[in-house]
């Protein structure tokens with residue numbers, strides 16, 4: 001309760017750092033975008049040291065420090081790949097990059113050696129873990145209560161698990177991911193057709209209505225907290241292509257009817273180096289007037305927005321000031337590095353107060369949430385403290401209760417309210 005006496009006296013400047021640090025540590029966050037999977041989606045979930053080391057961020061870094069040709073690397077087994085990455089990035093070099101240091105932080109969290117010459121101990125530890133208990137423990141170590149998944153209804157591995165009935169889990173929320181429909185219609189319209197939807201290659205005739213029916217059917221199955229799509233830096237809206245038409249006539253109306261946001265993650269330059277596979281994507285500055293037209297055109301829709309280019313961040317803040325149905329979230333992918341997180345978060349605080357969602361982990365491997373959220377707390381603490389110090393210098397002190405309320409908005413209730421999460425339960 002905000003009125004507890006202990007929370008009421010205003011904080012002296014020297015007490016701000018510890019108060020902020022304690023409130024960040026005490027609050028379990030909601031991780032609003034991950035590639036993790038709930039236990040009932042079993043085999044899809046990645047965890048353990050071999051998956052941590054073969055994360056595509058580390059594969060990209062391997063190829064800069066080891067002469068192995070990518071096509072030869074891809075022929076190695078998962079263990080051989082992990083051994084090579086460990087030797088190259090952790091033994092032959094100090095793991096000073098964000099992604100390599102993260103693996104060291106995970107090993108330390110479990111009391112495992114971070115400077116071993118091989119992976120024997122780490123493999124033995126992770127192999128000995130019970131998967132479901134491990135998930136609960138990892139979430140606790142990370143300080144998150146829930147993770148929002150990325151669920152693809154056209155993924156040949158994942159779709160059958162949902163169609164057979166996947167038990168929901170209170171620590172995971174589903175998201176209906178739309179990339180195959182919106183970005184790769186040419187390759188996937190026939191999959192929809194094979195599932196009984198009368199669609200065609202140009203999305204004419206009944207196609208829009210049938211996509212809408214597909215979304216409604218999968219929403220009933222998954223109960224998504226939002227729908228999501230990643231978009232290229234060249235994304236335009238409106239335009240005379242299939243994507244804009246399906247967005248406007250199927251996806252946006254479906255989200256409005258379901259009362260859930262649409263998450264737009266804009267600025268990817270896909271596969272600039274296909275030889276690196278998942279690590280082959282890059283970044284491009286997008287034209288955010290497309291976002292402006294969506295916010296203006298659909299005032300009753302809500303849009304979660306993350307942009308990949310550092311150069312787009314300030315204008316996203318400006319757009320968020322113009323349109324309350326835009327919710328900036330996270331420092332996505334190539335931005336999730338302390339030097340850039342600090343810049344983005346400070347400008348968001350300066351322009352939006354606490355009306356945004358500072359971070360998501362984007363974790364692909366379970367234990368990554370441990371280091372990604374540790375880093376977020378470590379980076380955000382001084383930034384929030386500075387904001388309160390400036391406020392105090394300018395004549396307004398804050399109470400512990402206000403710090404707690406701000407941290408709760410930033411890492412829980414902004415998302416809960418925007419996604420209508422609590423109002424639906």
Ligand code: HDL
Nearest residue numbers: 035230265278332333362364
């Ligand atoms: O499209 C996305 O959700 C991105 O996050 C990609 O999955 C990307 O490969 C990634 O893992 N970024 O962190």
Ligand code: ZN
Nearest residue numbers: 033034035362
């Ligand atoms: Zn992602």
